[in-house]
Amino acid sequence: ANKNINAKLVLLGDVGAGKSSLVLRFVKGQFVEFQESTIGAAFFSQTVAANEATVKFEIWDTAGQERYHSLAPMYYRGAAAAIIVYDITNQASFDRAKKWVQELQAQGNPNMVMALAGNKADMLDGRADAQTYAQENGLFFLETSAKTAANVNEIFYEIGKHFIFF
Ligand code: GTP
């Protein structure tokens, strides 16, 4: 029998980390060099399938600018999954990602599936400290590139599998 699951997913992370670019790559297969900074939040949906089951992601792409921080709980409250995105070339964006993880651990849904995306992987070789951090905090971790598409479908697919198999 087919199983069709809807899952609300929120993207959080510093301004310019590449949240919108990851969503645009995942949903439309596109990348733009001059992606505009998100105002408030944007909504998308996309379905992944595994073993005759489907997960329809209802995706909230939030704005990283600090003045929108107070809106974030509206988007992560009730979310089944989160992707916390940072830019691997920018240490401050990794620090910001850790703050988001703390906020979700404190205020988010305790069963939330969380993934950490080290984005812009096309620009640098990987950082080992993020892998350790992710393991310690129970996060699924992948380095991604919205530009080359590396690991973009994979990160959504790995999250989707949690809802299908667990
Ligand atoms: P806010 O909406 O302001 O919070 O930013 P955001 O996290 O949505 O970042 P956005 O997707 O707008 O990307 C910011 C810039 O980084 C854009 O110019 C993108 O083209 C670029 N960018 C995003 N992902 C990648 C990537 O994987 N590789 C490279 N080289 N550039 C990227």
Ligand code: MG
């Ligand atoms: Mg954006």
